[in-house]
Amino acid sequence: xxxxxxxxxxxxxxxxxxxxxxxxxxxxxxxxxxxxxxxxxxxxxxxxxxxxxxxxxxxxxxxxxxxxxxxxxxxxxxxxxxxxxxxxxxxxxxxxxxxxxxxxxxxxxxxxxxxxxxxxxxxxxxxxxxxxxxxxxxxxxxxxxxxxxxxxxxxxxxxxxxxxxxxxxxxxxx
Amino acid sequence: xxxxxxxxxxxxxxxxxxxxxxxxxxxxxxxxxxxxxxxxxxxxxxxxxxxxxxxxxxxxxxxxxxxxxxxxxxxxxxxxxxxxxxxxxxxxxxxxxxxxxxxxxxxxxxxxxxxxxxxxxxxxxxxxxxxxxxxxxxxxxxxxxxxxxxxxxxxxxx
Numbered sequence: 001x002x003x004x005x006x007x008x009x010x011x012x013x014x015x016x017x018x019x020x021x022x023x024x025x026x027x028x029x030x031x032x033x034x035x036x037x038x039x040x041x042x043x044x045x046x047x048x049x050x051x052x053x054x055x056x057x058x059x060x061x062x063x064x065x066x067x068x069x070x071x072x073x074x075x076x077x078x079x080x081x082x083x084x085x086x087x088x089x090x091x092x093x094x095x096x097x098x099x100x101x102x103x104x105x106x107x108x109x110x111x112x113x114x115x116x117x118x119x120x121x122x123x124x125x126x127x128x129x130x131x132x133x134x135x136x137x138x139x140x141x142x143x144x145x146x147x148x149x150x151x152x153x154x155x156x157x158x159x160x161x162x163x164x165x166x167x168x169x170x171x172x173x174x
Numbered sequence: 175x176x177x178x179x180x181x182x183x184x185x186x187x188x189x190x191x192x193x194x195x196x197x198x199x200x201x202x203x204x205x206x207x208x209x210x211x212x213x214x215x216x217x218x219x220x221x222x223x224x225x226x227x228x229x230x231x232x233x234x235x236x237x238x239x240x241x242x243x244x245x246x247x248x249x250x251x252x253x254x255x256x257x258x259x260x261x262x263x264x265x266x267x268x269x270x271x272x273x274x275x276x277x278x279x280x281x282x283x284x285x286x287x288x289x290x291x292x293x294x295x296x297x298x299x300x301x302x303x304x305x306x307x308x309x310x311x312x313x314x315x316x317x318x319x320x321x322x323x324x325x326x327x328x329x330x331x332x
Binding site for chain 2: 106108117118120142145152156160161
């Protein structure tokens with residue numbers, strides 16, 4: 001039987017995780033409405049939710065927030081179990097895992113911006129490898145690397161800076 | 175037990191603590207970033223940029239795996255000669271209408287000159303990938319590039 005403070009703490013984590021999952025979902029849907037000059041690249045604003053969860057709630061909830069966003073977002077957009085859904089899930093999981101490791105072991109080295117950039121890199125590499133294995137099955141898919149890496153660098157930086165400013169303002173501070 | 179959130183680094187209190195009224199006293203975005211960013215951030219950004227730039231040159235050569243090494247020349251469905259595509263050369267083939275000049279170069283193999291009326295075979299230009307063909311119907315000539323045809327996708331979408 002958990003103590004009252006512990007159960008309060010768990011309730012708080014649950015509520016904040018749900019809030020961040022909702023925030024990520026809204027960002028994900030908002031992004032789907034934005035016009036995209038480069039159709040294969042999007043800013044990844046939903047990753048702000050994952051980063052905030054990682055820094056204020058811990059790695060477990062960060063992964064949960066990411067998976068919930070991918071699942072619910074694909075259900076709302078009608079892409080559930082599409083090829084694109086699997087790419088999205090792989091990208092989300094890989095970036096969440098890499099960001100959790102970077103945040104855990106690179107605390108003295110990186111701020112959120114560095115962690116976000118590593119997450120963006122992991123996202124691109126995971127999606128490209130999965131697309132290469134499942135769909136294209138040709139090594140020439142590596143030609144897409146610069147087209148994916150350049151936008152990812154900027155998107156990761158912007159998402160990182162946005163998360164930095166939000167954390168600095170004390171979002172989710174108890 | 176109370177939950178202590180992890181901080182990015184030492185948070186700037188100025189934004190929260192009563193300076194809202196005077197925008198001139200608030201640190202600019204640039205100043206805040208300079209204060210918050212660590213060396214690893216610049217390192218990751220730099221390496222990321224380097225990787226993104228380097229990836230322009232990473233996969234050199236357009237699919238050498240599917241390039242054919244040899245070709246077979248058929249006239250009236252009979253095999254007339256076998257050609258080594260590694261070696262630049264020019265030779266003539268006697269087809270149904272007359273002589274035709276075939277050229278092998280670095281870009282692949284092509285029909286350089288043909289006596290046929292429509293010149294479709296000449297206009298096709300060089301072919302180089304395994305499984306591709308040069309065909310001249312009026313001349314009854316078929317040149318097949320040896321090897322299994324690769325899965326050359328025209329487009330992939332998802």
